[in-house]
Amino acid sequence: MLVYLVRRLVNVVFMLLVVAAVTFGIFFMVPKLTGTDPAMLYVGKIADKAAVEGIRHKMGLDKSIIEQFWLFLRGVFAGRDYNAGVDMTHCAAPCLGYSFKTEQAVWPLLLNRVGVDISLAVGASVLWLVFGTATGVISALRRGTTLDRVTMTVALAGVSLPMYFTGLVALAVFVNQLGWFPNSYTDFADDPVSWFQGLVLPWVTLAFLFAATYARLSRATLLDVLGEDYIRTARAKGLKEPVVIGKHAMRSTLTPILTIFGMDLGGLLGGAVLTEKTFNLRGLGYEAVTSIQSSDLPVIMGVTLFAAFFIVMANLVVDLLYAVVDPRVRLT
Amino acid sequence: MSNTDKPFLSVRDLKVHFPTDDGLVKSVNGLSFDLERGKTLGIVGESGSGKSVTSLSIMGLHRTGTKRGAPRISGEIWLDGEDLVAASADRVRKLRGRKMAMIFQDPLTAMHPYYTVGAQIVEGYRAHHPGASKKEARKRAVEMLDRVGIPQPDKRVDNYPHEFSGGMRQRAMIAMALVNDPDLLIADEPTTALDVTVQAQILDLIRDLQKEFGSAVVIITHDLGVVAELADDILVMYGGKPVERGPAATIFESPEHPYTWGLLGSMPRLDRELQDRLIPVKGTPPSLINVPSGCAFHPRCPYAELTGGRSVSEVPALAEAAPRHHAACHLPIAERHRIFTEEIAPRL
Ligand SMILES: Nc1ncnc2c1ncn2[C@@H]1O[C@H](COP(=O)(O)OP(=O)(O)O)[C@@H](O)[C@H]1O
Numbered sequence: 001m002l003v004y005l006v007r008r009l010v011n012v013v014f015m016l017l018v019v020a021a022v023t024f025g026i027f028f029m030v031p032k033l034t035g036t037d038p039a040m041l042y043v044g045k046i047a048d049k050a051a052v053e054g055i056r057h058k059m060g061l062d063k064s065i066i067e068q069f070w071l072f073l074r075g076v077f078a079g080r081d082y083n084a085g086v087d088m089t090h091c092a093a094p095c096l097g098y099s100f101k102t103e104q105a106v107w108p109l110l111l112n113r114v115g116v117d118i119s120l121a122v123g124a125s126v127l128w129l130v131f132g133t134a135t136g137v138i139s140a141l142r143r144g145t146t147l148d149r150v151t152m153t154v155a156l157a158g159v160s161l162p163m164y165f166t167g168l169v170a171l172a173v174f175v176n177q178l179g180w181f182p183n184s185y186t187d188f189a190d191d192p193v194s195w196f197q198g199l200v201l202p203w204v205t206l207a208f209l210f211a212a213t214y215a216r217l218s219r220a221t222l223l224d225v226l227g228e229d230y231i232r233t234a235r236a237k238g239l240k241e242p243v244v245i246g247k248h249a250m251r252s253t254l255t256p257i258l259t260i261f262g263m264d265l266g267g268l269l270g271g272a273v274l275t276e277k278t279f280n281l282r283g284l285g286y287e288a289v290t291s292i293q294s295s296d297l298p299v300i301m302g303v304t305l306f307a308a309f310f311i312v313m314a315n316l317v318v319d320l321l322y323a324v325v326d327p328r329v330r331l332t
Numbered sequence: 333m334s335n336t337d338k339p340f341l342s343v344r345d346l347k348v349h350f351p352t353d354d355g356l357v358k359s360v361n362g363l364s365f366d367l368e369r370g371k372t373l374g375i376v377g378e379s380g381s382g383k384s385v386t387s388l389s390i391m392g393l394h395r396t397g398t399k400r401g402a403p404r405i406s407g408e409i410w411l412d413g414e415d416l417v418a419a420s421a422d423r424v425r426k427l428r429g430r431k432m433a434m435i436f437q438d439p440l441t442a443m444h445p446y447y448t449v450g451a452q453i454v455e456g457y458r459a460h461h462p463g464a465s466k467k468e469a470r471k472r473a474v475e476m477l478d479r480v481g482i483p484q485p486d487k488r489v490d491n492y493p494h495e496f497s498g499g500m501r502q503r504a505m506i507a508m509a510l511v512n513d514p515d516l517l518i519a520d521e522p523t524t525a526l527d528v529t530v531q532a533q534i535l536d537l538i539r540d541l542q543k544e545f546g547s548a549v550v551i552i553t554h555d556l557g558v559v560a561e562l563a564d565d566i567l568v569m570y571g572g573k574p575v576e577r578g579p580a581a582t583i584f585e586s587p588e589h590p591y592t593w594g595l596l597g598s599m600p601r602l603d604r605e606l607q608d609r610l611i612p613v614k615g616t617p618p619s620l621i622n623v624p625s626g627c628a629f630h631p632r633c634p635y636a637e638l639t640g641g642r643s644v645s646e647v648p649a650l651a652e653a654a655p656r657h658h659a660a661c662h663l664p665i666a667e668r669h670r671i672f673t674e675e676i677a678p679r680l
């Protein structure tokens with residue numbers, strides 16, 4: 001178990017290194033291909049040649065790719081000094097460098113942004129897990145009835161309707177027409193009530209999208225499970241139907257859902273581009289879009305690493321949880 | 333204990349029909365038999381002859397509905413003076429696991445993979461002994477595991493089903509079924525999924541336990557060999573109907589029905605070369621939607637021509653061939669005896 005954990009954690013670090021290397025490679029290649037000069041991006045177009053050269057040297061952009069990557073990695077773990085004679089800047093670990101555009105340090109910027117995604121993802125995931133699964137289970141137990149057909153049609157709509165459609169409709173109705181919710185995000189620390197109000201619509205819209213998938217999945221899984229021999233055995237023992245369903249069948253139904261839930265949550269924590277865009281939230285997804293639009297490579301790099309981190313960790317957590325819920329799974 | 337003069341278990345004209353998209357599947361179509369306490373009935377027939385559907389009907393497990401839909405059930409199933417077909421679903425549930433219990437073909441899939449063997453036995457016990465504490469129930473579970481021959485039962489009780497071998501799992505299933513000391517035990521192909529050596533052990537165990545608990549046992553199998561030493565009576569089913577019924581010894585010594593002859597011929601026997609063995613029943617089991625006219629066995633029966641067309645046009649009734657011995661065949665009894673002694677018996 002401990003050996004497994006250590007091995008998996010080493011694996012996590014390795015995966016992140018690979019992601020970093022690939023992104024860094026692209027980071028290095030893109031200016032070459034597009035003919036843009038990263039140093040120019042820092043100082044702006046009107047700067048004189050000497051200033052550009054100074055920045056190039058200070059940021060280490062004049063070094064080889066291997067050396068730059070090494071400096072970047074060392075910066076992540078040990079911090080980094082950007083040094084050009086008297087003009088020295090210290091970037092504390094974990095250092096992800098500075099934005100080309102705003103010259104803000106990337107790490108604190110993203111740390112600030114990720115709060116939005118955590119708020120968004122956690123709230124929405126609780127909603128969709130509870131309502132999606134409950135809907136699927138009720139549908140399965142009432143299969144073939146009108147209730148089942150109506151719910152599954154709504155779920156199909158939920159799966160097929162894009163976020164910017166449901167989101168914009170929700171905005172038009174609840175924000176613009178009814179004025180029930182603000183169209184802005186407030187930090188939890190600043191004002192919990194506004195934080196909550198600002199997130200209700202994004203939560204519900206995002207949860208609707210996912211709940212649809214979860215409803216369909218849990219319905220199909222429960223129907224499968226109900227056909228299992230061990231369900232027949234549970235009934236043969238004379239257990240009451242609520243015990244047969246609520247205990248024996250649900251235990252098996254929730255296991256695969258847990259897996260997908262972990263992956264979905266991990267994915268969302270790394271940024272929800274469409275939801276953020278629709279609801280004007282500034283999370284990692286927003287940062288990803290703006291940084292790509294402006295070729296702000298240090299920020300792109302940071303966002304990618306954040307997203308990769310959440311996904312890889314979600315993977316690990318799901319695997320560990322699986323071993324807890326399914327005694328047949330051995331961590332080796 | 334019985335409050336009527338009926339036999340302990342008495343099935344009367346049981347019909348179980350499944351409506352499907354292809355038509356009405358007549359899985360069981362007019363089955364009657366009796367079974368007394370302390371006796372064992374073997375129900376034998378090829379796969380698809382309606383054996384499992386029969387046993388699930390007795391247990392009332394069709395009511396809760398399967399994935400393939402709930403059947404129409406008619407007839408009577410009397411258990412200790414109570415008609416289970418007419419009883420409420422909740423009444424039958426209360427009898428399940430306490431008065432009647434069942435073990436299944438594949439003990440691996442029949443146990444929940446996420447709960448320990450002990451937890452699953454404890455659950456069955458406490459379902460019918462609401463006053464029992466967890467500790468008492470666990471003690472009972474260990475006791476039962478010990479009784480069915482599982483070594484170190486106090487340790488094994490905490491194992492998961494996948495940590496047991498196939499034979500041990502079936503023993504644990506038996507422990508689970510017997511935990512409430514039921515009066516009726518139904519074993520549906522209890523050894524089919526097991527190794528040959530383990531099969532014999534499980535059958536011995538069932539016999540021992542029956543002697544000890546004095547319950548009525550129904551053993552369902554496609555293999556006559558399984559019930560040869562175990563059953564007091566044997567019922568042979570074909571296409572959802574009984575074709576022969578009688579004491580086990582009689583069925584083996586002087587079987588009346590051509591289908592039973594075929595089953596006897598397909599029994600694995602170690603003392604014979606394969607070549608000079610009787611060829612097992614040729615052809616495929618009948619459709620249960622469009623059941624063959626007359627005797628459902630006629631498309632496969634080598635003697636159908638000997639009945640002057642009656643095999644094709646007329647459904648043979650289960651008629652007495654000897655005291656307590658019935659068969660459903662149009663062949664005259666004397667003719668059956670001649671064919672069996674001259675053509676069949678020498679090749680068995
Ligand atoms: N739920 C169901 N719906 C439709 N047909 C069924 C259902 N359950 C069993 N059958 C059919 O009934 C017939 C008898 O099945 P079964 O009793 O399982 O046979 P066996 O004698 O092998 O145990 C089979 O043809 C099977 O396909």
Ligand code: SF4
Pocket residue numbers: 589590591627628629630631633634635636639642643648660661662663
């Ligand atoms: S009734 Fe005819 S077809 Fe049926 S078993 Fe007897 S001889 Fe064969």
Ligand SMILES: [Mg+2]
Pocket residue numbers: 380383384385520521
């Ligand atoms: Mg069967």
